[in-house]
Amino acid sequence: MNIHNKSTLINFWKKHHQAKVPLQTWYKIVENVNWKMFNDVRKIYGSADQVGNNRAVFNIKGNNFRLVVSFNFSRGWVFIKFIGTHKEYDQIDAATVNNNN
Numbered sequence: 250m251n252i253h254n255k256s257t258l259i260n261f262w263k264k265h266h267q268a269k270v271p272l273q274t275w276y277k278i279v280e281n282v283n284w285k286m287f288n289d290v291r292k293i294y295g296s297a298d299q300v301g302n303n304r305a306v307f308n309i310k311g312n313n314f315r316l317v318v319s320f321n322f323s324r325g326w327v328f329i330k331f332i333g334t335h336k337e338y339d340q341i342d343a344a345t346v347n348n349n350n
Contacts, residue, residue, distance in 0.1 A: 305318055
């Protein structure tokens, strides 16, 4: 998959160093897959939640952090929409949030 907005992840892990390795791992896995539908996502990330609007929420580092992405499966694109702590995630609408960079 072609992941857009990697800078959002980098900026986040500069502030939250414990998120760096888990986010780098997520990135490496996702850039090397070719998902066609949400069920493909669940084969690798069983805890990923589909939240509507072609979006999913991933638990990062044992659910300490939440990552919201949107998919364009037909083009193979993933757009990072939000990364934050669990508490910060509770303050947003995952179906509409549009980047916290």
